[in-house]
Amino acid sequence: MDFAEAINALAGKIRDKKRGIETEEATKNAFIMPFISSVLGYDVFDPSEVVPEFVADVGVKRGEKIDYAILKNGEVRMLVECKKIGEPLNLRHASQLFRYFAVTSARIAILTNGQAYQVYTDGDAPNVMDEKPFLVFDLLDIDRTLIPEMQKLSKDSFDLDSVINAAEELKYIGMIKRIMASEIKTPSDDWIRYFVSRAYAGKATQKVVDQFRPLVTKATSQYIGDQVNDRLENALGGDLPNAGSIEASLPAGAVTVEVDSVSAPDPDIVTTDEELEGFNIVRAIAVAEVAPERIVHRDAKTYFAVLLDDNNRKPIIRLHLNGKSVKYVTTFENGNKMGARYDIASVVDIYKVAEQIRSVIREYAREDVVAPVS
Structure with a gap:
């Protein structure tokens, strides 16, 4: 399974099992080790990749342990400190991360309770872990825009320079989004x-x-x-x-x-040259009724929509041009919200529904006319 599928599978397990998890050790076994293994792709049973109960003596602190150290080529790359599922993540209760960050080669530190994750680096001062995370995510409420950034931490895609370079921007974007969410609520x-x-x-x-x-x-x-x-x-x-x-x-x-x-673009949607050609044909037809700048397009997975005034409630035509053998368009004249289908052989055949395109634009114009108040 791919990275996103692995996240979804683990999220399903957390939903099903979290109520029965009562200790930190159970959290590690049920959720955190599977995240390190199934999602990030590190072998939790290979001590050259993952070291549990990692010890690095720090000054007078002897024998203090960090829950997991993730290694690459014999060097510590990431430190992971764990809490029980449901426990709030608070750096005051994870002082080991600060101390170990300064005495190991790690540049990434992760604080997690198995569901929520906070990822830190040393963007503010070299070898000193930042007090604020640059990446925050919840496996039960995942923000899909963060998945590519999460994947950079995986074994197959680990790219420290890329992570560090993006960290400052991610930190402030995440903080702004959380502030907005709080203000909205x-x-x-x-x-x-x-x-x-x-x-x-x-x-x-x-x-x-x-x-x-x-x-x-x-x-x-x-x-x-x-x-x-x-x-x-x-x-x-x-x-x-x-x-x-x-x-x-x-x-x-x-x-x-x-x-x-709400507004993040879908990476699965690809606008083709043929769709843009179709849009230009529709706009050329529509200029008989309205100014060309009022004709806009929005691409979706299953069709390419052309709208009046960038208003989803004013569809002019939908182009279905990505089928292997069948191409067709849907028009919305005569108040038909479900649309009328017309099969076409090529994008040029859109001219055959020119009158339907002009007709629906005229209908929207009539709807926009406000009757005088008596």
Whole structure:
């Protein structure tokens, strides 16, 4: 299995077994050793790769042990300190990591409880472990954008220079994301004042801040709900039956989605030259009705969408051009949200549905006309 599959398999085991784990040793055996072995790819039974209960005498501290040392070519590359599953990760309870980091050749230190991981290096001062991790992840709530960075720690892909070079950026991006998640869940006064200063003409007194707090919370939840709906709509190939219901169904304060997890690009989506050619044909047809800059595209795994005003609720056409033998397009004229299919032999055949393309754009124009208030 590949790296991501190995993570998913271990995550499933943690979900199933974590309630029955009551000690640090059981955590190591059930979750941490499988992570080192199955995910990172090191042989936990080969002492030239993984040394449990690693000892390196540090000043007056004699015989103190670190849970695991991971070696490469006889040199310590990573130190791993373990806690019991469910126990909060706190560097105050992992002072060995600081001491061992300074007296070994390790440049990477990992603090984990088997589910959550914090990864440190010495970016702030040489040979002195940073107080803040550059990489933080939870195997039960994995951020897929971090998987390539996690993979750099694996035996097959270990690249210390690449890890160190990316560490500072990752550290600050991670901190910013955690701050945003916290503010979305429990907005601080400073966060509220930021919006008050831009949306309210008066003075941002504490009373005004308190009045705006539920408004900011609701607006944030609705915005994230809209983004999730758009992504699901795009993935499922049509309007959701109850658009907006995701946010409405969530209890107050429950929204903890990190912003970039909504907007991160999918590495599995590849936009082809043929799809871009098709987009240019659609735009050439559409300019009879609207300005060309209003015609935009979004690529998905199963189709290439062309939209009006970059609005997922205004699909013009979807191009299905990646099939081995069958190519077709879907148009959305006459209010048909499911779309009408037209088989084509080549991308040039898009001109055969020119009238359908223009028709749906005219329909959106009519919908946008606001009737005068009587």
